[in-house]
Amino acid sequence: MILQTNGLTKTYAGGGGCENISLELNRGQIFGLLGPNGAGKSTFVKMVVGLLHPTSGSGQLFGLPIGTAESRRRLGYLPELFRFQDWLTGMEVLAYHACLSGMTMTQTRSPHMIGRFKEVLHRVGIEHRGNDRVRQYSKGMQQRLGIACALLMDPELIILDEPSSALDPIGRHEVVQLLESLRQEGKTVFLNTHLLEDVEAVCDQVAFLHQGKLRAVGPMNELLRHGTNWEIHVGGWFPELFDAVSKKLLPGLTFRMKKSDESGEAVLDVTARSREQIGWMNRVLIEEAVTIYEVRPVEGRLREWFLSMSGAQEEFRT
Numbered sequence: 001m002i003l004q005t006n007g008l009t010k011t012y013a014g015g016g017g018c019e020n021i022s023l024e025l026n027r028g029q030i031f032g033l034l035g036p037n038g039a040g041k042s043t044f045v046k047m048v049v050g051l052l053h054p055t056s057g058s059g060q061l062f063g064l065p066i067g068t069a070e071s072r073r074r075l076g077y078l079p080e081l082f083r084f085q086d087w088l089t090g091m092e093v094l095a096y097h098a099c100l101s102g103m104t105m106t107q108t109r110s111p112h113m114i115g116r117f118k119e120v121l122h123r124v125g126i127e128h129r130g131n132d133r134v135r136q137y138s139k140g141m142q143q144r145l146g147i148a149c150a151l152l153m154d155p156e157l158i159i160l161d162e163p164s165s166a167l168d169p170i171g172r173h174e175v176v177q178l179l180e181s182l183r184q185e186g187k188t189v190f191l192n193t194h195l196l197e198d199v200e201a202v203c204d205q206v207a208f209l210h211q212g213k214l215r216a217v218g219p220m221n222e223l224l225r226h227g228t229n230w231e232i233h234v235g236g237w238f239p240e241l242f243d244a245v246s247k248k249l250l251p252g253l254t255f256r257m258k259k260s261d262e263s264g265e266a267v268l269d270v271t272a273r274s275r276e277q278i279g280w281m282n283r284v285l286i287e288e289a290v291t292i293y294e295v296r297p298v299e300g301r302l303r304e305w306f307l308s309m310s311g312a313q314e315e316f317r318t
């Protein structure tokens with residue numbers, strides 16, 4: 001096991017933080033931690049890398065207590081809000097990070113290390129800018145440099161907090177490819193991100209944080225299979241029913257009209273947290289004298305899952 005946390009909790013003075021997080025991360029996995037803004041994702045990661053002291057709970061990295069220098073030796077980390085010394089060149093930033101990892105300046109000037117700096121810059125696609133100062137980099141290039149810093153010492157575990165937030169679609173695609181190549185090399189990756197397409201493309205395991213609490217964790221295929229999206233084909237539908245039905249729904253249960261025609265036949269696209277909620281939806285429809293012709297699950301997508309887990313109460317009308 002690479003990472004294990006037991007009831008990890010951080011409570012900030014003004015509230016917020018995260019509560020009682022127990023997670024396990026196995027070697028070779030790409031793990032995606034999802035959640036809306038302010039859910040507590042960065043707080044969790046900061047405790048794991050030793051930047052924040054937990055209020056309670058514990059964790060082990062490589063079997064060593066989190067927060068210790070020893071537990072960090074095999075770890076590469078890209079913080080969410082990174083700021084580099086913008087008067088340094090990309091190569092110099094990497095040399096500085098090598099020194100932070102325990103090397104001397106003389107060692108960073110060895111042909112081996114110069115080669116390594118060029119290699120990681122190449123890996124993130126900015127090798128041609130290595131001798132330019134960081135202040136001349138775009139935000140996306142700085143983010144790429146941050147990923148290069150995380151990979152620099154060839155860590156076994158790479159923790160990336162929002163690695164693609166400043167990248168254009170090509171850059172994001174390249175990050176997904178990079179993550180896949182890291183997995184092929186047997187590395188383990190922990191990813192905090194809002195970019196659901198990236199998570200869908202690459203993660204094996206997904207956890208969902210909401211208001212500081214862990215709401216779900218498991219293999220992505222399994223979580224999506226527990227399908228949150230259903231189609232209900234009905235008869236006897238008329239537009240005024242939309243509000244009547246909406247008023248009776250439970251948190252996490254939402255629907256939109258997918259199709260409807262003048263004869264009163266309609267297809268409702270329903271997002272639910274559980275099968276029981278679909279039972280409730282059927283009951284509500286029957287109470288409104290709607291005829292149900294067919295109820296069937298639709299293969300889930302991460303976006304729908306994310307919205308239903310967040311308890312999004314938005315209803316869409318088409």
Ligand SMILES: Nc1ncnc2c1ncn2[C@@H]1O[C@H](COP(=O)(O)OP(=O)(O)OP(=O)(O)O)[C@@H](O)[C@H]1O
Nearest residue numbers: 012013016017035036037038039040041042043044
């Ligand atoms: N240093 C701090 N002091 C006080 N409260 C904080 C601090 N850092 C974060 N918080 C609060 O803790 C909660 C979780 O914040 P955190 O940054 O961990 O969330 P997040 O899921 O990473 O959000 P985002 O996706 O927006 O980066 C929020 O309510 C936030 O306001």
